[in-house]
Amino acid sequence: MTSQVYSVMKEKQKRYEALVHAFHGDIYRYAYWLTRDGSIAEDIAQETFLRAWRSLDSLKDEKSAKSWLITIVRRENARRFERKQLDLVDIDDVQVTDDAFHAKQEGDHEELRILIARLPVDYREPLLLQLIFGYSGEEIAQQLELNKNTVMTRLFRARNQLKDMLEQDASSERGRTNG
Amino acid sequence: MRQVKEVVLMDDLEFRRRVFANPGTTDKDVKDAINRDSDKARLKASLQALDHQLCQAIKVPVPEDLAHKLIWQQTTEEFNKHKRKSRWFIAMAASVAFVAGITGTMIYQYEPENIGTDALVHMRYAEMEIPPSAEDLDIQQINAKLAGFGGAFSAPIGDVTVANYCHLNTIRSLHLILNTEQGKMSVFVIPHKDNMDMPTSFADDKYHGESWSTEKANIMVVGEKNANLEPMMEKVKSTIIFST
Secondary structure (H helix, E strand, O other): HHHHHHHHHHHHHHHHHHHHHHHHHHHHHHHHHHOOHHHHHHHHHHHHHHHHHHOOOHHHHHHHHHHHHHHOOOHHHHHHHHOOOOOOOHHHHHOOHHHHHHHHHHOOHHHHHEEEEHOOOOHHHHHHHHHHHOOHHHHHHHHOOOOHHHHHHHHHHHHHHHHHHHHHHHHHHHHHHOO | HHHHHHHHHOHHHHHHHHHOOOOOOOOHHHHHHHHHHHHHHHHHHHHHHHHHHHHHHHHOOOOHHHHHHHHHHHHHHHHHHHHHHHHHHHHHHHHHHHHHHHHHHHHHHOOOEEEHHHHHHHOOOOOOOOOOOOOOOOOOHHHHHHHHHOEEEEOOEEEEEEEEEEEEEEEEEEEEEEEOOOEEEEEEEOOOOOOOOOOOEEEEEOEEEEEEOOOOEEEEEEEEEEOOOOOHHHHHHHHEEEEE
């Protein structure tokens, strides 16, 4: 009996580790782009996987596990805002964020990262689901509980804004070099 | 005629809407539009290039030890569960020795089948029981243990420092130890069993307890001699729910 329990536990442990290895990177990045903060993203990832461990028996296949993990990340992120309700500042309005972001990110992708972070979360989130998890419009709609047209419009606006911002940056860069 | 109709269907705006929303789209009407119009083809290609860059940019470095931490935290959680159990076994062993001691040396005043006696014995050792962590247990942790008896608390009942299974009169029961304004108190949840002698109130020189019966289990609240058990009993009665 004990060895049976033990092997069930071992099996569960194995499934959990497989889940961690398959998704921890994407889940961390998703949390990172929702919160735009590495250490908060790490906290959310930890909480998310701890919950996954506790509910592992109900996570049947990989696809539903992915969607389940995303739901938990979103809930944890929302909870963070509930907790801070009183001293909440809409981060989209704080220009300082850009500088902090700027200082932290190195490399070729720096500029794009700042621009992605600047997107309103309503546009950023469907874009992340599409780019990180390879979700279709249909799947994003399901995950975010929106209708598909709304999702497609938001995806359109996300890229449209990114393109605009890139062009603006390019022209101001030219202005600086020329002037 | 057919061509005109297609052009109407896939106007510039619609084309932009579709490829901006999904630059990788392989929809036939988008493909057709590209084949007919090199500007559209260029736009789609530039958006695909942007997506490629976005995918790279989104891949922020993941902390190297994250996977390890995630696996470790779960192992720790399991370990703590076991540790809590094994601590309880030490207390149980002490408890057994204690019972053996008093039966051997004193006149045993209580009926051996009286479960209240067992509870009082447990109370003495409740004080020795070290809480597994400085933090109080939250309601989820308690409910997880209570779930084995088909029960749950609908709201927190106080500062629960220990929640463990124990055997009262060979019946596997749940023992909660709480810090209250009136000192340490215990709540026992004991599933029904035939021939169980469940006194409604019981006491010794140090503790006293009260019990009542619900559909699924007997519940006992035990506190120090002068403690008023009423508030705790009320709290438990109003929050404990058993599934039918």
